[in-house]
Amino acid sequence: MDILEKLEVLGAAAKYDVSCASSGSKREKHFGIGSTFSAGICHSWTDDGRCISLLKVLFTNECIFDCAYCINRKSNDIKRATFTPQEIADLTINFYKRNYIEGLFLSSAIKNSPDWTMEMLFRTVWLLRYKYQFNGYIHVKAIPYASLDLIRKTGFLADRMSVNIELPSEKSLKLLCPNKTKESILKPMEFITKVAEEEKNFVAAGQSTQMIIGATDDSDYKIINLSQHLYKKFKLKRVYYSAYTPVNNDPRILKVESPPLLREHRLYQADWLIRVYNFSADELFKSKDENLDLEVDPKVMWALRNLDRFPVEVNRASYEQLIRVPGIGIKSARRIIKNRVFHSLEFDDLKKMGVVLKRAKYFITCNGKTFERFLIDLEPEKIKQKLTDKNSLQRPQQLSFFDREVFTSVITGEI
Amino acid sequence: MYKIFLYDGTFEGFMCAAFHIISEGIDKDSTIIVSKNEYQPMFIDNVREVQSDLKTFLEIRKEMIKKADNSVFKRIYYAFLSDTKDKEGYILRYLFYVLVHGKKIKYLYSDDIVNTVEKMAKNVSREIGKYMGLIRFCETDKGFLYAKFEPKNDIIKPIAYFFKNRLNEFYWVIHDVKRNKVAIYDRKKVQFLTCDNLKLKVTHQDEMFQMLWKNYFKAMAIEERKNLKLQQQNMPKRYWKYLLEKN
Numbered sequence: 001m002d003i004l005e006k007l008e009v010l011g012a013a014a015k016y017d018v019s020c021a022s023s024g025s026k027r028e029k030h031f032g033i034g035s036t037f038s039a040g041i042c043h044s045w046t047d048d049g050r051c052i053s054l055l056k057v058l059f060t061n062e063c064i065f066d067c068a069y070c071i072n073r074k075s076n077d078i079k080r081a082t083f084t085p086q087e088i089a090d091l092t093i094n095f096y097k098r099n100y101i102e103g104l105f106l107s108s109a110i111k112n113s114p115d116w117t118m119e120m121l122f123r124t125v126w127l128l129r130y131k132y133q134f135n136g137y138i139h140v141k142a143i144p145y146a147s148l149d150l151i152r153k154t155g156f157l158a159d160r161m162s163v164n165i166e167l168p169s170e171k172s173l174k175l176l177c178p179n180k181t182k183e184s185i186l187k188p189m190e191f192i193t194k195v196a197e198e199e200k201n202f203v204a205a206g207q208s209t210q211m212i213i214g215a216t217d218d219s220d221y222k223i224i225n226l227s228q229h230l231y232k233k234f235k236l237k238r239v240y241y242s243a244y245t246p247v248n249n250d251p252r253i254l255k256v257e258s259p260p261l262l263r264e265h266r267l268y269q270a271d272w273l274i275r276v277y278n279f280s281a282d283e284l285f286k287s288k289d290e291n292l293d294l295e296v297d298p299k300v301m302w303a304l305r306n307l308d309r310f311p312v313e314v315n316r317a318s319y320e321q322l323i324r325v326p327g328i329g330i331k332s333a334r335r336i337i338k339n340r341v342f343h344s345l346e347f348d349d350l351k352k353m354g355v356v357l358k359r360a361k362y363f364i365t366c367n368g369k370t371f372e373r374f375l376i377d378l379e380p381e382k383i384k385q386k387l388t389d390k391n392s393l394q395r396p397q398q399l400s401f402f403d404r405e406v407f408t409s410v411i412t413g414e415i
Numbered sequence: 416m417y418k419i420f421l422y423d424g425t426f427e428g429f430m431c432a433a434f435h436i437i438s439e440g441i442d443k444d445s446t447i448i449v450s451k452n453e454y455q456p457m458f459i460d461n462v463r464e465v466q467s468d469l470k471t472f473l474e475i476r477k478e479m480i481k482k483a484d485n486s487v488f489k490r491i492y493y494a495f496l497s498d499t500k501d502k503e504g505y506i507l508r509y510l511f512y513v514l515v516h517g518k519k520i521k522y523l524y525s526d527d528i529v530n531t532v533e534k535m536a537k538n539v540s541r542e543i544g545k546y547m548g549l550i551r552f553c554e555t556d557k558g559f560l561y562a563k564f565e566p567k568n569d570i571i572k573p574i575a576y577f578f579k580n581r582l583n584e585f586y587w588v589i590h591d592v593k594r595n596k597v598a599i600y601d602r603k604k605v606q607f608l609t610c611d612n613l614k615l616k617v618t619h620q621d622e623m624f625q626m627l628w629k630n631y632f633k634a635m636a637i638e639e640r641k642n643l644k645l646q647q648q649n650m651p652k653r654y655w656k657y658l659l660e661k662n
């Protein structure tokens with residue numbers, strides 16, 4: 001099989017992995033080719049609107065495991081291919097110097113054995129760093145069950161490593177991944193966290209993971225609660241959520257007609273709230289089986305449930321209070337605090353500072369005044385109705401589609 | 416009557432003109448700074464040509480950084496690269512503001528001059544950010560990498576310095592087709608020249624990698640998530656002209 005065909009097969013096989021960011025590396029620079037850029041750089045956008053930053057490929061798609069949701073599972077009859085380390089290194093360098101990419105994202109199915117696979121990933125990265133003196137960004141998967149020593153060696157060469165947690169509960173994992181156990185995922189994850197704390201140039205851009213959304217009946221609470229745990233306990237940099245794209249016809253998987261993209265979007269928003277805004281999963285949800293509201297973003301959802309904390313007086317509220325107001329982000333909250341020292345703020349000033357008044361107006365006062373006279377005594381249901389996107393009201397049965405038209409922020413989830 | 420200051424079109428030249436206006440106490444509201452090659456003479460004008468002078472430039476630069484900080488100076492520079500009409504007028508007024516308000520200038524969101532300059536700078540910075548990723552090099556028969564682009568703003572300098580760091584091991588040329596400017600890197604330093612007639616041929620090897628990249632780009636899209644609108648939002652059409660994967 002020639003390299004063109006391999007790249008097609010093994011690129012396509014990697015496309016469902018959503019974690020492709022190239023930001024945040026603080027690895028020391030050596031002589032040689034290239035650099036990393038701490039803010040991350042997108043080099044293109046695919047037809048589905050996702051950013052391409054890294055050459056994202058699988059080393060091989062020949063798998064000895066049989067995970068129900070995975071296109072590469074053993075029992076599927078698909079075209080199989082395996083790269084050599086040399087081929088991937090060559091592709092990476094040549095794509096890099098033409099500025100097609102920012103670096104490499106190397107994942108793999110498990111061929112022969114976990115150690116064989118991990119060894120191949122290590123060799124690829126080793127070639128890049130030592131033979132080619134490549135300084136660009138490299139993200140490598142740690143393979144479940146692979147020896148910790150191999151993972152350790154690889155981690156010193158990579159900017160980021162990740163083990164995919166795949167599913168939000170042990171029960172779901174058992175159901176869909178008979179070959180993997182909770183330990184096979186958490187053990188390497190914990191190991192990477194530990195080494196990264198002790199050693200300086202070990203996975204300088206941190207660790208991330210990915211979860212599949214919608215293939216099982218796990219609730220959003222469970223998902224976000226798990227993420228919160230991963231951020232706290234394992235100090236993960238990011239948890240990525242991937243709306244399940246139905247690739248296999250398997251009775252163990254929930255029937256989905258199209259990937260639940262809106263739900264994925266809401267999860268990114270909720271994730272953002274716990275990661276950046278100091279919300280906790282328990283605050284966002286009432287019960288363990290609860291799901292996020294698809295009609296409004298999770299900050300609005302939370303605010304409507306806690307109307308007794310509002311309205312907030314913009315000229316006096318603390319930073320913590322401000323960032324919890326729907327429509328006020330980190331940036332605009334900082335601006336408000338810096339600016340109100342000079343003069344007291346009116347609604348017009350807020351707009352210029354980037355506050356989204358369309359949402360914020362129900363929750364704030366400026367010098368005691370509300371945006372419009374009647375706003376203050378609105379009921380939660382009425383506010384919600386006003387804040388709900390028209391499209392979702394008109395066509396509630398098509399929720400999974402409407403995001404195509406109204407989506408503006410993907411992946412980051414910033415609200 | 417307006418006093419007209421002519422400068423050579425460079426950032427340094429502009430700042431020197433501004434230096435004279437500020438240090439000689441000339442009324443900014445009856446002053447126009449305009450680039451020599453954009454100036455259409457009228458004989459009633461009171462014209463003065465300012466020479467670009469490194470010492471003067473460094474002096475005013477130091478003064479601005481002292482009064483505010485590096486980030487404000489960078490904003491001034493980026494705003495200068497903007498293709499906004501009469502950018503000189505806005506930036507001149509902004510410089511006066513910096514002298515009065517210092518660092519606080521960053522928080523004067525409601526002022527129109529500050530706002531406009533900030534918008535210009537942001538627009539430039541966004542374009543630079545996009546082109547860091549969207550410029551495509553090809554390998555030429557002359558042994559160097561070559562990339563062309565047509566940016567809205569005049570950003571070849573910051574772009575070239577970005578690639579000086581990134582592609583430090585290669586010889587390359589970046590070409591702003593609209594302005595006929597080239598940046599040439601010889602593995603030591605970057606030089607900026609105007610461009611005459613480049614005749615280049617792409618290597619066979621390069622054609623292969625172009626094809627690999629195009630195929631890869633196609634293979635990465637998930638059909639079930641197709642969203643061309645979102646793609647365009649992130650990567651507006653004006654960037655597509657020299658983008659392999661979009662042609």
Ligand code: SF4
Pocket residue numbers: 063064065066067070071072073074108109110
């Ligand atoms: S181990 Fe990985 S590649 Fe193999 S079937 Fe499971 S998810 Fe797919």
